[in-house]
Amino acid sequence: MKNTHFSTLLIDWYKSHHRDLPWRNTQNPYFIWLSEVILQQTRVKQGLPYYQKFVTTYPTVKDLAEAPLDEVLRLWQGLGYYSRARNLHTTAKDVLAQYNGNFPTNYEQLLALKGIGKYTAAAIASFAANAPIAVLDGNVYRVLARFFGNDTDIASPAGEKVFREIAQTNLPPQEAAIYNQALMEFGALQCTPQNPDCLFCPLQKDCAAYNTGKQNELPVKNKKIKIKQRYFYYLIFQSEEGKIALKKRNGKGIWEGLYDFFLIENEASYTEIALYDTLQEATGIELQQIIAKSNTFSHQLTHQRIEIIFVHIRSSELPNFKDLQWYSLEEAHLLPKPIIIANYIDQYFRKKQKNNKKTTE
Numbered sequence: 198m199k200n201t202h203f204s205t206l207l208i209d210w211y212k213s214h215h216r217d218l219p220w221r222n223t224q225n226p227y228f229i230w231l232s233e234v235i236l237q238q239t240r241v242k243q244g245l246p247y248y249q250k251f252v253t254t255y256p257t258v259k260d261l262a263e264a265p266l267d268e269v270l271r272l273w274q275g276l277g278y279y280s281r282a283r284n285l286h287t288t289a290k291d292v293l294a295q296y297n298g299n300f301p302t303n304y305e306q307l308l309a310l311k312g313i314g315k316y317t318a319a320a321i322a323s324f325a326a327n328a329p330i331a332v333l334d335g336n337v338y339r340v341l342a343r344f345f346g347n348d349t350d351i352a353s354p355a356g357e358k359v360f361r362e363i364a365q366t367n368l369p370p371q372e373a374a375i376y377n378q379a380l381m382e383f384g385a386l387q388c389t390p391q392n393p394d395c396l397f398c399p400l401q402k403d404c405a406a407y408n409t410g411k412q413n414e415l416p417v418k419n420k421k422i423k424i425k426q427r428y429f430y431y432l433i434f435q436s437e438e439g440k441i442a443l444k445k446r447n448g449k450g451i452w453e454g455l456y457d458f459f460l461i462e463n464e465a466s467y468t469e470i471a472l473y474d475t476l477q478e479a480t481g482i483e484l485q486q487i488i489a490k491s492n493t494f495s496h497q498l499t500h501q502r503i504e505i506i507f508v509h510i511r512s513s514e515l516p517n518f519k520d521l522q523w524y525s526l527e528e529a530h531l532l533p534k535p536i537i538i539a540n541y542i543d544q545y546f547r548k549k550q551k552n553n554k555k556t557t558e
């Protein structure tokens with residue numbers, strides 16, 4: 198499917214409507230890669246300060262490769278999907294070792310790096326070197342499905358093939374970078390998932406979805422995401438000196454490499470009595486040691502919903518559980534943590550400090 202006006206209209210639109218974002222003013226493949234990884238599953242507004250922090254703290258790929266992983270994870274804190282930060286660090290090391298710190302712009306070489314898939318490889322190769330390779334992301338699928346009136350399921354392998362072909366067929370080889378940027382920006386600003394701005398759309402005349410009133414039916418996506426429900430009971434051991442016990446998460450599950458409290462997980466929520474029985478059984482603590490129990494917090498990830506309760510436990514000694522260590526609140530603040538843990542520590546203990554201050558005044 199080729200429309201001779203498609204790319205010209207898109208590029209013209211882009212020149213007068215695009216947002217001025219820092220990663221669009223550079224051809225440095227390392228900076229472009231950073232922006233692409235940060236912006237995966239993240240809105241521009243949220244990702245922008247992280248991009249600025251990363252390029253300032255690690256101005257070269259060598260700086261990132263040589264930084265401790267804990268420091269990288271701490272800088273990433275709050276952005277979620279922490280495997281991105283771990284892959285970022287691994288890839289930086291690989292680029293340093295394999296390419297002497299010169300970030301590649303070749304599509305095949307990029308694809309061979311950890312955490313870089315077809316989309317990111319095409320984005321870096323085209324933005325940094327104008328390589329004629331079309332990008333395909335959620336915005337691109339939507340624009341193409343609507344404009345060309347294609348109802349192939351975008352979650353199917355056939356959908357990927359069809360839309361990749363359409364994006365590639367309409368790519369003007371000399372203007373690959375701006376075409377890719379325009380396609381994505383158009384999907385983000387004009388041809389949005391809900392309420393696309395069809396009235397003032399330069400593609401309106403030839404748009405199949407507009408001409409048949411199918412904007413809300415396209416693109417077709419049939420894959421249903423299964424959400425797994427989990428129940429976390431975090432035990433916060435607190436020493437008399439005000440320290441708290443944390444441990445580093447190992448294994449391949451969520452939040453790998455981040456710090457959290459001693460965790461008891463269950464497939465269903467515990468009743469109050471069952472919870473205390475389980476606590477006693479698992480840790481040997483006495484009921485009098487329990488200082489407080491939080492309300493339930495809900496934490497939503499892409500494929501999981503976690504209900505979390507924090508139980509505070511007074512403990513004179515460091516419990517003899519694998520990997521738990523005492524940390525002062527200042528030390529804990531510097532550790533990379535899941536945002537729910539960081540916020541809880543911040544809110545609970547800061548509130549407590551404030552209350553203590555009030556009573557001594």
Ligand code: SF4
Nearest residue numbers: 388393395398404407
């Ligand atoms: S007319 Fe509407 S549906 Fe068609 S490309 Fe423009 S914004 Fe998207």
